[in-house]
Amino acid sequence: MDAAFAEALIALLPNLRRYALSLTRRPDQADDLVQQTVERAIAGASGYDPAQRLEPWLFRIMRNGFIDQTRRVRSAGVHVDVHDMPEALPTDPGPALEARLMLRSVEAAMAELSPEQREILHLVCVEEMSYAETARILDIPQGTVMSRLSRARLALSERLGIR
Amino acid sequence: MSDGTYTGKGGKDGPMQIDDETLMALADGELDPARAEDLRRAIAADPGLQARLHRFEETRRLLGGLRTAAPAGGSLAENALAATIRAAVRPDAGAAPPVQVPPPAAGVRLGAAGQHPxxxxxxxxxxxxxxxxxxxxxxxxxxxxxxxxxxxxxxxxxxxxxxxxxxxxxxxxxxxxxxxxxxxxxxxxxxxxxxxxxxxxxxxxxxxxxxxxxxxxxxxxxxxxxxxxxxxxxxxxxxxxxxxxxxxxxxxxxxxxxxxxxxxxx
Incomplete structure (x- = not known):
């Protein structure tokens, strides 16, 4: 791993945490998942192809780590959903109240979707992954990305009352 | 899998039959420019298509708002991680990071009895x-x-x-x-x-x-x-x-x- 890779990785930490929150929906587990992903990225840095964008490569590591971890170890104790913890929700003092309320509605509508739909919406529309990158992260054909994404978008627009 | 730009589906002549996935690809900027221009002309003449496109554009725009709203509470952990990452570049500076094996492919069970030691x-x-x-x-x-x-x-x-x-x-x-x-x-x-x-x-x-x-x-x-x-x-x-x-x-x-x-x- 060289210094440029390290700085690129550091610059993407907020993106990694955002994706981790979307996967785990629990702030403490999101932090653990980011940590694990960073460790794996450092250990596997030689396997990264600099011709590719770093983000999809990291997201794929994170997602595989999350699936692996969910199968292997589940932490005991009460799980707190991020949506039950108002302080854990995104905060931004800037936008007007209306925009913040809309943000809340989008969060709430996302929470009602299936994890599969939530995941693909997050990767494409929040993380701005291309269809091809999303296909690689999720290990599915690009055609499946498009059909799944379009159904998820329509389901979300129904819940948000967009006609 | 092709990484090429999705060219969309639709009829070649007459009123365009444009499916949801094509409209979505347009909203997401995934169509090649020529195809996108053709589509935009067809959509400009058809309020029904405009309404369908709107749903994809709006969901994209609204979800994009989640990107700029930074989750609270992550910065402390990120600072600590950043230090770890920088230390890993210089092995003599501080503890080496934990070495982990590369992640296994999703869906692969780590050893089913009878097939592994x-x-x-x-x-x-x-x-x-x-x-x-x-x-x-x-x-x-x-x-x-x-x-x-x-x-x-x-x-x-x-x-x-x-x-x-x-x-x-x-x-x-x-x-x-x-x-x-x-x-x-x-x-x-x-x-x-x-x-x-x-x-x-x-x-x-x-x-x-x-x-x-x-x-x-x-x-x-x-x-x-x-x-x-x-x-x-x-x-x-x-x-x-x-x-x-x-x-x-x-x-x-x-x-x-x-x-x-x-x-x-x-």
Whole structure:
């Protein structure tokens, strides 16, 4: 791993945490998942192809780590959903109240979707992954990305009352 | 898989038949410029298409708002991580980062009994369970059904049956009374039947179950109860470990999410 890779990785930490929150929906587990992903990225840095964008490569590591971890170890104790913890929700003092309320509605509508739909919406529309990158992260054909994404978008627009 | 720009579908002449995926690709900037321009002309003349496109543009725009709204609470952890990452570039400066193996591909079970050395057969179990399973197993005669309050080992609760029917592997669902269920993996048995492994947890008590879909519905093939962090490991049926039970049904590798979804729809 060289210094440029390290700085690129550091610059993407907020993106990694955002994706981790979307996967785990629990702030403490999101932090653990980011940590694990960073460790794996450092250990596997030689396997990264600099011709590719770093983000999809990291997201794929994170997602595989999350699936692996969910199968292997589940932490005991009460799980707190991020949506039950108002302080854990995104905060931004800037936008007007209306925009913040809309943000809340989008969060709430996302929470009602299936994890599969939530995941693909997050990767494409929040993380701005291309269809091809999303296909690689999720290990599915690009055609499946498009059909799944379009159904998820329509389901979300129904819940948000967009006609 | 092609990485090329999606060219969309639609008729070559007459009124354009434009499907949702093409409209979405336009909203997402995934169409090649010539195709996008053709589409925009068609859409400009058709309010119905405009309304359909609007749904994709709006969902994209609104979800984009989640990108700029930074989640609170992450900065401290990020600063610490950044220091770790920078230290890893200079091995002489501070402790080396923990070395981990590259992530396995999603959906690959880490060692099914019978296909790998015994040490790897338990890689995907919790350490305490591996230790307990290798030690002498004391059957205490307390099956999980006493804990679950149901009459016998073959009785799966309605919530468990529902999870078996529809919960994808890797996901957790709450059960009544503060318990929760985590779907672990799906397999095809040697006879082609669908089998699924899951865990339920209530307080410190954990139950690992293997159930297979038969003509009359889901039937339990294995169950074991354990105390989290404790020494007890109590198989409630013949096989000694979940790995042995999975081997006994002749299971192949865990199904991929797509194969699993297809199997659940059968």
């Amino acid at each position: 015994p040490t790897s057969a338990n890689l995907n179990r919790r350490p305490w369970m591996a230790a307990a399973a290798s030690a002498a197993i004391v059957a205490l005669g307390l099956g999980w059904w006493e804990w679950a309050g149901t009459p016998g080992p073959q009785s799966l609760s309605a919530a468990e049956l529902a999870a078996l029917d529809g919960l994808p592997s890797g996901q957790v669902r709450p059960l009544d009374g503060g318990a929760e269920l985590a779907m672990i993996a799906s397999f095809r048995a040697a006879d082609g039947g669908l089998c699924r492994e899951y865990e339920t947890a209530r307080g410190a008590e954990r139950r690992t179950v293997l159930a297979c879909r038969e003509a009359g519905g889901w039937a339990q093939r294995f169950a074991a109860v354990s105390q989290d962090g404790g020494q007890e490991y109590r198989p409630a049926s013949g096989a000694a470990t979940i790995d042995a039970a999975i081997a006994a049904i002749g299971a192949g590798a865990p199904l991929t999410p797509e194969d699993e979804a297809a199997a659940l729809r059968e």
